[in-house]
Amino acid sequence: VVKPLYAEDKINKEFYVNCLAYFDALRKSGKSDDAFEDEYFFTLPAVSGSNLDY
Structure with missing residues (x-):
């Protein structure tokens, strides 16, 4: 199942925020x-x- 890009982006942002916490x-x-x-x-x-x- 292919997820829409915005759904994947939301998951990635949630992962990032959780890691920072x-x-x-x-x-x-x-x-x-x-x-x-x-x-x-x-x-x-x-x-x-x-x-x-770089």
């Missing part, structure tokens, strides 16, 4: 989640439709 909670508690952080930064370009090529 998670990272903020980790910082406030003095904890880290290096494995998730690595995965997030490798996944974000694909989710956002951009790439890391």
Whole structure:
């Protein structure tokens, strides 16, 4: 099933907002989640439709 682009964009934005909240909670508690952080930064370009090529 192909989702409309706006539906996919909404999901991507929700993912981004949730990740920021998670990272903020980790910082406030003095904890880290290096494995998730690595995965997030490798996944974000694909989710956002951009790439890391400069």
